[in-house]
Amino acid sequence: MKNLIPNLIFLGLALFGSINSSAAATLDLGTTQIKPMDSVQFMEDPSGQIQYSDLDRADIASRFQPWLVERGDMNFGYSNSAYWLKIKLKRAAQAPARWLLEIPFLLLDEIDFYAPGQAVLHLGTTRPASNAPYFHRFHLMPLDLSTEEQTFVLRVRTSHSTTIPLQVWQPDAFGNQSQKQFILQALYFGGLIALLIYNLFLAVSLRDARFLFYSLFVSHIGMGMLAGNGLGHLFVWREWNAFEPIAQSFFLSLATGFGLLFSNRFLQMRRETSKMARFNEWAAAVFFGIAAWLLASLWLDLDRQSVVVIFSLVCIPAGLTVLTMAWRAWRHGYKAARFFLLAWGVLWIGAFVAVLRGFGWLPTNGYTSYSLQISSAAEMLLLALSLADLIHTERQERENAQAMALSSHQRMLESLRLSEERLEIAVQQRTRELEQSLNNEKQTLTQYVRFGALISHEFRNPLGIVESQISLMRKEADLGTLNVTKRLDVIASATQRLLSMFEKWLRSDRLNKSLQDFRLQPIPLAAWLRELIDSQMSYHANHQLTLHMATDPGEIWGDDNLLEIALINLIDNACNYSKQGSQIHIDVRSQASMIGIAVTDHGCGIAAEHQTSIFEDYFRIAPEGRVRGMGLGLAFVRRIVDMHQGQLDLVSNIGVGSCFCIWLPSQPKTAAQT
Incomplete structure (x- = not known):
């Protein structure tokens, strides 16, 4: 009898646990991705003191309850509690053993993952990035599944909205999905950067503070999205773990402050909206203060969660104030406010949905999770249209004013027209002469x-x-x-x-x-070449200069002084870029009505990408190399060959050597204009 009551209590707890238990999700060969919410049980730990070893205790096990699938992804709002999750999984016999568990929500400070037979993974934004088993923008954990039911355990705690969406992926399907998501993010941030650069250009060129505040607004919205999507943590401040928990709220607070100041500038703080404009300035100061508070919390023990909640709540009335200002401005004839009203309305709806989701008052799904990013993309596009419309309107007003001024001076201009025409003709003639x-x-x-x-x-x-x-x-x-x-x-x-x-x-x-006025004359090529090569022998004593002529080439027509300069330049280059003791070959070639003089070395060669540029003035492949010069020699050779209406060929390979061949007409021609 003395054991009857404990046994009944244990039996009741077991029955209650069986009622609350969830069936394991079975992953078969055709499954690529699932959300295992119907196989998840959760437990809230307000104290945060429960350990993994305590989960087998009957009083602890009985506190687990299933998640209602109709509520969407798991979201507990803002809470200081820790949450324990049990996920029951198994695979079909034909299905692969390796899977991936993804939590596509970054702002979770602490994540402890317990897998059967595996070491515990300690992840989260406050943990070192090196703890993550995969290089990914969200939290990703490996799953080694068996055909028998297995229970995987998660412990999650955060100072942000406790949102825990769960997805199980086949690795290949996850890789494909990640690529698609990165492409979408690249399109978003590419468009944002383009808008930012364009408006910064307008701010500088027009000296207009509206475009400056808009650029600050866009840049901080972008940084907030970068933080929320995990890309900032992945690529920008990966090793600064302390900054990640505040990054999104910090940048969005600054973005909201700059957005309010931009609104005042854009709507021109009209008399009928002056009180609301002053409210916007005070609200902007509050948002800047929130950003400063969050930044100071990196070094001081300050409450972050309450400040984040305040930020979320203050956004809603601040956005409504801007919408009211834009509505009144439009009703009073300010046409540029139409696109602004639409843009801010779209952004406010997205922010409102994000706030409700953050508090857990709306289900978490693909739209509510990305509502702020989706609405910000539409809002920035509409605001760009609004700014363009504003520029167009102001330009029209200036043009109308100029037209009125021109009309008032028309008679005076008419009386001066004839004299101006005469003066213009004289000036044009003198200008042409000058x-x-x-x-x-x-x-x-x-x-x-x-x-x-x-x-x-x-x-x-x-x-x-x-x-x-x-x-x-x-x-x-x-x-x-x-x-x-x-x-x-x-x-x-x-x-x-x-x-x-x-x-x-x-x-x-x-x-x-x-230099075009050179003198063409017949040159006995064989004798001229021998004399030239003999004169270079002592000048290049460390190289062997050889001359090859199969037959007597006869005469060529050209300026011997200029051709000597061209050939000496080629020989100098061949020696400078070849090893000492190597041979430099000079040979005579012929084709059709052209005679060629080729200089071949066995030096370092010229890369294909430089074989056009080397003939430009002052171009050198290695300006700081051992061979001194100004990069003019080959440019002179090219100019001299062009003056003779010849052509200059180059065949070169790296490590093999180079061959420059000057082709000259065998009959005299008129000099080309260079």
């Missing part, structure tokens, strides 16, 4: 600059050789291995090259003529 003179001066200056650059480039290499040989002589003198004859021969060759160029350029009177 422009022509200026163009002539510019062309002359350009020609001198190009010529000076050509002279500088051609003289730089010989001077560099002289400098390097002097440096080598000093080093050899210090080492006692001075090779005076060799060094002086190289210096003499470089000096001879300098003297030759001075003689050629100064004697040809190029300073008074453009």
